[in-house]
Amino acid sequence: MQSFESVIRTTYGTAFAVLNKRFHDIQQVEDALQHACMKAFERSQTENIFNAKAWLIKVATNHILDEVKKHKPDYFEHLDKADPIETAYQYDDATLGLIFTCCHPSISQENQLALCLKWVMGFDNTSIARALLVSDKTLEQRITRTKRKLRANSIDFSLPTQSHLPIRLNAVIKVLYLMFNEGYFGSSGRILVSNALCKQAIYLMRLICRTYRGNASSLALLALMLFIQARAPARATEKITLLENQDRSKWDHPMVEEADVLLQKSLKLGRPTSYHIQAAIAGLHSQASHYQATDWQQIILLYDKLLSYEYSPVAILNQSVALMQVGSWDKAEDKLLSIQENLRNYAPYYIALGYLYKHTHRLKAATHSLKTAHSLSKNASEKEHLQEQLQRLR
Amino acid sequence: MQYLCLIFESEALAAQRDEQAEAALIEEYGKFTDDIEATGNHIGGEALMPSETATTVRVRNGETLTTDGPFAETKEQLGGYYLIEAATLDEAISIAAKIPSAKDGCVEVRPVMKFE
Incomplete structure (x- = not known):
């Protein structure tokens, strides 16, 4: 059964757009959709809602018509009550x-x-x-x-x-x-x-x-999204599994292939944008049969390219993680320390720092970093994962 | 729809312009004005004397108070304006982007209020 959550996320925008186009009253549309979503929730408890988009629009439309009839009867007289025939x-x-x-x-x-x-x-x-x-x-x-x-x-x-x-x-x-x-x-x-x-x-x-059609940035971004989304089945079960621990056979491989085709196509359309570079990095992760087989050198170079477009502390953080994978601990440490101020409230920063200290045998510093990451993290499964790591350090 | 494009630029920077640069800028403005007149977007516009010539007026308790200088001390000063007609904000923005001072100063685009 389709979850209520996904019914709403995949239908709301279109319903809002269609209703707003017809009634030209944002407040009224918001109220009517709130009402319709509540009805949808009640209904989703017992049965599947087929063609949820049309259903939501219908319920909200009736609600608006009822409201107008009640509060603005003069206006209601002039309103076109026939359902407009809308195509996809x-x-x-x-x-x-x-x-x-x-x-x-x-x-x-x-x-x-x-x-x-x-x-x-x-x-x-x-x-x-x-x-x-x-x-x-x-x-x-x-x-x-x-x-x-x-x-x-x-x-x-x-x-x-x-x-x-x-x-x-x-x-x-x-x-x-x-x-x-x-x-x-x-x-x-x-x-x-x-x-x-x-x-x-x-x-x-x-x-x-x-x-x-033929917009290079859009295609590259779609490729990037698909490369990443293809990992979703292996990533989110009951808790979030990190990339390095994911069972790659669970990845959506057709989706990876589609992403690759889109990326190649987008590269032919003009000067690469930062979306192209990010998609290429995500693509390299997707092509590796396991974490250790990742082409880290290529990834490090791509991050250099990405950083030449715009300064991004998060990109530097990710590059430092790649550097650690090829044993460039000193370089990784320099990079991490250079972004300390920017990412002082960012849990993944301290996770990377903890990893670095652990592998360069500075256990006290590693513990401190992971504890900081733990206190900063707002994600329950990440917190749990950090707790386990901390216990292993003792 | 009418939009007022308020042109802000640094007077300190403007003071450094030599005669040649000044003439080039005036020519650029002349061309821009001709262009938006030709497209029918132009309603009006003027350049202003420097902000040091400004007098700010307030009335408090029925008394008129004046201050020497502009309302706010800022890095960039109001140097002129265009009143334009544009079909959409998109069009107004693309016109504002062609105002010569947008390159080193900035242009604030504001819809003109209509009283019905």
């Missing part, structure tokens, strides 16, 4: 229009992400606030302000024109990238939620690749 193509267009609006370049990236999580993914404010590490009140203020900005600038839910497409598309891709990362590497640690988020980011990325 129109659903897609409405969904794209919604994403482009949420990711308008005039909105800060943080608020673009918040709006996407709310309108495209259907998360409630509390969950979004938690994911973005802000208070509920701050998030609410930001969303209110963003809605006001959209209204003041008459940003409607239409698709961008050809001449504005490149800048608009880049913004959308970046947010989908962040959304996928939040799903895969996010701090919540709720596997069910995370997987639905990743799947939906991939679905939307596919939609974009289909609509805007």
Whole structure:
């Protein structure tokens, strides 16, 4: 049976877009969908919801019509009550229009992400606030302000024109990238939620690749997502299994192959972007039969290339992990120490540092680093894993 | 929809421009203005005298108070504006990006409020 979580994540955005296009009232649509999601939850307890998208739209539409009839009878008289005949193509267009609006370049990236999580993914404010590490009140203020900005600038839910497409598309891709990362590497640690988020980011990325053919960045990002998502079956069982310990036979190998084809295709389309490099790195991991067989030298070089595009402490952290795999402990240590200030609140940083100290026989320092990682980690299964490692150090 | 493009640039930087650079900039502005007039986006616009010529006016308890200088001391100062007509914010942004001072200063784009 399809979980309630994945029903909502995969249907909410389209339902929102379609309803908003018909009724032009965001508040009303939000309320109606909240009502419909509650109904969906009740129903999912006992039976499967077939064609959840149409079901959600239908229930929410009826709710809106009822509300209008009750509170604005004059307006109701003039409303077209017949169900519009919508094709899948129109659903897609409405969904794209919604994403482009949420990711308008005039909105800060943080608020673009918040709006996407709310309108495209259907998360409630509390969950979004938690994911973005802000208070509920701050998030609410930001969303209110963003809605006001959209209204003041008459940003409607239409698709961008050809001449504005490149800048608009880049913004959308970046947010989908962040959304996928939040799903895969996010701090919540709720596997069910995370997987639905990743799947939906991939679905939307596919939609974009289909609509805007021949866009190198989109294809490269889709490849990157697929390379990583292919590991999901081996990664998330009851708790998260690290890449080095995953049973690689459980990986989705057809998905890896598809990702590889997409990456090759995207490389022919123009100058490689940072998504290309990241996809190539993920691809090298996917091609290795086991962790030790990974082409670490190649990965180290690719990180150099990635870092030549933009400075990223997390990329340096990952590069240092690759350096440790080939025994370049000194280089790895230099790199790690150079990013200490940037990543002082980032658990994976201290995990890498702990690994380095352990393998260079500085057990006291290793214990200290792993303890810091443990206190910083918000992920239950990661905490458990660290606890085990700490016990082994004693 | 009408948008006001407020042009901010560093007056300190502007003071360093030599005659030749100044002439080139004026020519660039002239061309930009011609362009948006031709496309029908232009409604109005002016360059302003430097911020040191500003007087800031407040009325408190019925009394008019004036301060010598601009409202806020910032790194970049308001140097001029364009009032433009654009179909979407996208269009307004791409027009603002062509304002010559966007290259070393910045342009704030604000929708004009309509009273119905």
